[in-house]
Every structure is written in C-alpha cells, then in structure tokens.
Amino acid sequence: MTRAMAQEAVDAVLKGGSVRAAAEALGLGRAATQNRLDAAAELGLTRPRTTSNPSRWRPGAEIVAARKAEFERVKASGPLISGNTIHRPDDGPFMLIMLGDEHLDNPGTDLALWERWISYLNRAKHITGWSLGDVLDSWLKPLAHLYANAETPAPEGWILLQHYMEQIGSDLDCSVAGNHDKWAGANDVLGMIMEQYGVMHRADSLRVAYRCPNGREITVNARHQWPGRSMWNEVHGIKRAARMGIRDTILVGGHTHVSGEGVERDPMTGKVSFCYQVAAFKLIDEYADTLGFLDRNISPAVALVIDPRRADNDPELVKHFYDPDAGAAYLAMLRRKAKAA
Numbered sequence: 001m002t003r004a005m006a007q008e009a010v011d012a013v014l015k016g017g018s019v020r021a022a023a024e025a026l027g028l029g030r031a032a033t034q035n036r037l038d039a040a041a042e043l044g045l046t047r048p049r050t051t052s053n054p055s056r057w058r059p060g061a062e063i064v065a066a067r068k069a070e071f072e073r074v075k076a077s078g079p080l081i082s083g084n085t086i087h088r089p090d091d092g093p094f095m096l097i098m099l100g101d102e103h104l105d106n107p108g109t110d111l112a113l114w115e116r117w118i119s120y121l122n123r124a125k126h127i128t129g130w131s132l133g134d135v136l137d138s139w140l141k142p143l144a145h146l147y148a149n150a151e152t153p154a155p156e157g158w159i160l161l162q163h164y165m166e167q168i169g170s171d172l173d174c175s176v177a178g179n180h181d182k183w184a185g186a187n188d189v190l191g192m193i194m195e196q197y198g199v200m201h202r203a204d205s206l207r208v209a210y211r212c213p214n215g216r217e218i219t220v221n222a223r224h225q226w227p228g229r230s231m232w233n234e235v236h237g238i239k240r241a242a243r244m245g246i247r248d249t250i251l252v253g254g255h256t257h258v259s260g261e262g263v264e265r266d267p268m269t270g271k272v273s274f275c276y277q278v279a280a281f282k283l284i285d286e287y288a289d290t291l292g293f294l295d296r297n298i299s300p301a302v303a304l305v306i307d308p309r310r311a312d313n314d315p316e317l318v319k320h321f322y323d324p325d326a327g328a329a330y331l332a333m334l335r336r337k338a339k340a341a
C-alpha cells in the first residue's frame with residue numbers, strides 16, 4: 001500500500017461523498033477501498049491539515065446584499081434630483097446671502113468683511129445663508145508647506161470655523177464643499193459640523209427647492225465649481241449650464257474667486273434663470289499674484305432678494321445686491337408693502 005494509493009481513496013471519498021461511490025469510481029470492491037482508507041487514517045491523511053479562524057471578509061452573498069442597499073442609498077441622495085426642500089414660513093419675499101469662498105484661516109482673508117456680511121443673517125427676518133465652499137485652506141500633503149507662511153495652524157482653522165458656526169449655524173440653510181474642503185480627507189468633518197447645525201450639506205452639488213405654504217417653489221442649484229471657463233465672461237460655466245437645460249431659478253457657484261452675474265431665458269417657456277459667480281473673502285491672493293490672474297473680485301458674497309409672488313418669467317423675481325445693507329432694506333420694504341396690501 002503506497003501513500004499515493006491511500007490518498008487516491010481519500011480523494012475519491014471526498015469527491016463522491018461516500019465509500020460506496022469511491023469504490024465505484026476506483027473500480028475496487030468496498031473492502032479493498034476500506035483497506036486503503038484505514039491505511040490513509042494510519043498515515044494521518046484523513047485529518048485536516050490546518051485549522052484557522054473565520055475569514056475577516058464577508059462571504060459573496062453578504063457583499064452583494066450590502067452593495068445593493070448601498071446603491072439604493074447613493075441613488076436616493078444623488079445630485080439633480082428633487083426632494084431637498086426648505087419649507088418657507090410664509091409666501092412673502094426672502095433674502096439669501098450667498099457666501100463665496102471663505103478660506104477663514106488664510107492670511108489674505110478679510111475677516112472684518114466676513115463678519116459684516118454674516119451680521120445680516122437673521123432667520124427671523126427671512127435672511128438666511130449659503131456657504132459655497134473652501135471654508136478652510138486644508139492644505140493637503142504636497143501643499144502643507146503653505147502653512148509655513150500662515151499664522152493659523154490646521155487645528156485652529158477648525159476652531160475658527162466652530163467659532164463662527166456657533167454664531168451663524170442656525171441661520172445657514174445650505175453648504176457645498178469646495179476642493180480645499182475635500183483635501184481635509186474622506187472623513188467629512190465639515191459635513192458633520194454642518195449637520196450639527198441642521199445645515200443641508202453636500203460634497204459637490206446641492207439642488208434645493210424653497211417651498212412656500214401656497215405651493216410656489218423657487219429652486220436653487222449650487223456647486224462650488226461649474227465646468228467651463230471663458231476669458232471674456234466670469235459667469236460662463238454657470239450660464240452655460242442654464243443654457244444647456246439646468247432651468248433652476250437660481251444657479252450659483254464659487255471657486256474662481258471672481259464675480260459675475262447673468263440672466264438666462266428659456267426660449268420655450270420664458271422662465272428666467274438667475275446665474276451668479278461669487279468671489280471670495282480671501283482678498284489678498286498670493287497664488288493669483290504668482291500666476292498673474294487679474295483681480296475680478298467685485299464682492300465676496302451676493303445678497304439675493306427673491307419675491308416668490310412674481311412669476312418664473314418675471315425678470316424682477318430675483319434681485320441681487322453687493323451690499324447686504326441695501327439688500328436687507330429692499331427686502332424690508334417689500335415685506336412691509338406685502339403686509340400693508
């Protein structure tokens with residue numbers, strides 16, 4: 001009896017499932033097969049060679065079930081779908097302050113100007129805000145040397161953000177992350193902070209409907225960055241999106257640290273889309289100086305007064321102001337008139 005003959009019998013049993021099936025497969029009688037198996041047992045061939053802990057990884061069927069559930073979650077939260085709604089308390093006018101790239105911890109950022117703009121946020125007065133991203137510099141590894149030219153270390157950046165969120169968190173409606181915010185890593189601390197204050201937040205794009213009690217809806221579509229540039233037109237990428245079919249009431253973006261606005265009329269329905277490219281609170285920009293970018297920062301934010309009583313094809317539906325004080329005064333006047341009417 002060789003070791004190979006004994007192993008052959010063991011393999012035949014494992015494959016056939018029984019001694020009888022093994023005997024048939026080997027062309028032997030049952031007694032001869034059993035003899036080989038006894039020899040295999042003596043040689044230690046019938047004991048498992050190894051024992052191990054269970055696998056750290058999920059079995060295939062479990063991964064499939066989890067992946068399907070994940071896809072349903074991702075699909076439901078995806079961009080450009082309806083479902084994100086902010087419920088207005090009344091049918092009257094309101095103001096949205098679109099805050100451009102904040103870069104709160106950058107040495108070239110004008111925090112006094114930032115504080116002036118955010119001082120106008122007041123939900124009780126129907127003035128709420130959007131953050132358009134690049135809240136902090138969050139210089140990532142190859143750019144981390146830039147912290148050498150800044151007084152504010154990365155952890156203090158987050159403390160600075162928290163400091164301001166305690167003041168304005170409840171008056172912010174929405175937030176989209178910028179490329180700098182992405183550099184902070186996949187952990188999405190910014191998203192968690194925004195959630196803490198009930199601010200709707202997305203990493204890339206966010207489309208929201210402001211719904212009045214009478215059913216009237218005003219939609220706002222924001223991205224930190226819209227694709228498409230033109231040296232002749234600062235708002236080119238955003239207007240292009242409107243022209244290509246993004247027919248929201250307001251389209252808004254940041255990222256380029258320049259200002260621009262434009263109005264797009266849907267030729268079929270007459271609906272007007274109001275497009276705004278918002279600049280930055282980082283007024284002194286070493287990077288722009290290095291690359292020779294021209295300064296086209298008209299205002300770090302824009303105040304939009306929306307009168308939902310006007311129709312979608314009314315060019316007065318949205319009015320923009322580069323001074324929050326003028327915007328707030330216009331809003332107060334509209335609301336006073338609405339009350340008196």
Ligand SMILES: [Fe+2]
Pocket residue numbers: 101103133134178180255256257280
């Ligand atoms: Fe930026």
